[in-house]
Amino acid sequence: MKIRRKDSLTGKVLSAAVHAVERRLFSENFNVSNRTPFDTVHEDGIMSVRHYHPLAVDEIVVGTEPMSVAPERHRIPVVLVPPLAATSMIFDLLPQRSVVRYLLARGFDVYLIDWGEVTADHSNLSLENYVLDWMPAALDAVRRDSGEQDVSIFAYCMGGLLSLMYAAATQDRHIRNMVTVASPVDMHQMGIAGGVLSAIYRPAQVVSQALNISLLDMPARYFHIPGWMNSLAFKLTNPVGSLVSSLELLVNL
Incomplete structure (x- = not known):
């Protein structure tokens, strides 16, 4: 019978799968x-x-x-x-x-x-x-x-x-x-996300002045941001670091 080493690729994949199931079924045991x-x-x-x-x-x-x-x-x-x-x-x-x-x-x-x-x-x-x-x-x-x-x-x-x-x-x-x-x-200094804010700020200001409207007058519910979009904006402030972190997580599983 061939014994697979725990540190082999197959062993790591199997351990990652077991850990994923344990985290799903017994999440309270992992909460610290x-x-x-x-x-x-x-x-x-x-x-x-x-x-x-x-x-x-x-x-x-x-x-x-x-x-x-x-x-x-x-x-x-x-x-x-x-x-x-x-x-x-x-x-x-x-x-x-x-x-x-x-x-x-x-x-x-x-x-x-x-x-x-x-x-x-x-x-x-x-x-x-x-x-x-x-x-x-x-x-x-x-x-x-x-x-x-x-x-x-x-x-x-x-x-x-x-x-x-x-x-x-x-x-x-x-x-x-x-x-x-x-x-x-100063959110305009937040990397790529800050650049996007700076790019849309001036046109938005021109539209607001031309139409004599203010975003402050609009219902707040129209400006709530979904969680996934908020997370993406944070990752864009350091896209390389976000990618490296994800790869490290995958390897360490």
Whole structure:
């Protein structure tokens, strides 16, 4: 009988097939994201606000390095704001690669605004809902729960844009600190996708002035973008990197 080596091409293909079936049938066994315990302190439709529990250990692992958990607690809470094109798990991706666990270990009181899962049923949502309705309600909930008026905001990507728009629109004087990471403040500089935006901006402006119409006057539901199109736009910002990542995933399966 011929024994096939596990590292042979046939063995790799067989292993990949088995893994694919296991992920489909037993997906909960592969879920290691969003595992840090929390309480939900506010809900409004698909939006909710989480308050993470203090760590019950003396040490955590960050990457491969151990880090001691600070005994002192900072008074000002930190509010994590994710983008709309990614879920809240980006802040709690893996136990050893978790922004939530790192901040907790540093002694911060950590909250998170979870925007929820948007579907076609939520086509009535607009930026005003996020900036002028949900952001104020979420921060009010944090302030009530923590007993502190001042908050610090740590936001990623479009979460940073929402936070900046909220701060500008409300002039909230109790934002102690705001940190935005990878927030596309100037979207015209976003590689190929930015070039497309720049190319259509001027003609769109001419049409708007000629017909005396504004996109702001049109129903928000007409401007919702399907998930696949949003994903494609992100991949076009680094097409070579996206291709290499896909090939590496295929090889490592």
